Amino acid sequence: MAETPRYAHLITLLFLGSAFVIFVCVIAAAVAAISKAGRAAKFAAGGAVLTGLGYFALLFGVALATGDKTLPPAEWKYFCEADCHIAYSIESAQEASTLGGEAKPITAQGRFVVVQLKTWFDQNSIAPFRGNAPLTPDARVVRLVDERGRRFPPLPQAGAVLHAASTPLSEALRPGASYATTFVFDVPADARDPRLLINHENSPLHGKIYLALSPGGASTAAAVR
Numbered sequence: 001m002a003e004t005p006r007y008a009h010l011i012t013l014l015f016l017g018s019a020f021v022i023f024v025c026v027i028a029a030a031v032a033a034i035s036k037a038g039r040a041a042k043f044a045a046g047g048a049v050l051t052g053l054g055y056f057a058l059l060f061g062v063a064l065a066t067g068d069k070t071l072p073p074a075e076w077k078y079f080c081e082a083d084c085h086i087a088y089s090i091e092s093a094q095e096a097s098t099l100g101g102e103a104k105p106i107t108a109q110g111r112f113v114v115v116q117l118k119t120w121f122d123q124n125s126i127a128p129f130r131g132n133a134p135l136t137p138d139a140r141v142v143r144l145v146d147e148r149g150r151r152f153p154p155l156p157q158a159g160a161v162l163h164a165a166s167t168p169l170s171e172a173l174r175p176g177a178s179y180a181t182t183f184v185f186d187v188p189a190d191a192r193d194p195r196l197l198i199n200h201e202n203s204p205l206h207g208k209i210y211l212a213l214s215p216g217g218a219s220t221a222a223a224v225r
Contacts, residue, residue: 066207085125
């Protein structure tokens, strides 16, 4: 398993600690200013500024220090939410040249890669007092990425052609619950070693964590219905 953003607990502690120090410095600066202690006010204000700058320097330093990582099949990629963890793992992956039945098949411009992704609310990641309230996952961006770094979005209409049970990633879950989502990608014939990237925009500059489809890419089928 791997967690994103990297070192999420450390970053949270740094944020809370920095916010507390800045709050204390601002209060001290305000009291000093009211008391006309100009030197103390400047010192406290400077402490607030330096703490803020130090936090952002550490934040971006940690982000730049994290490299890309590819998880093997069946491994879980965890997203650290506010009070719990949502995990993702690939259940299956297939390649095909056409989708759908014989009546209305869809032909790939390159080749189709059909990925079934499992979403799981890890009940072991919450505090006992949280309860069984549902959680709606944050927005996710899903892309298939080949070895050259080219990114391919899922096809919006292909899932309907497959008539496969597919739950949107925005569906709420209760602790311990899970569901499956089917994604279809049309990738060029020369796309090699495709990996799945599930991401959000909350971790700028962080290294990416990919999910490998299989040891050799994906199992191949002539058509998927």
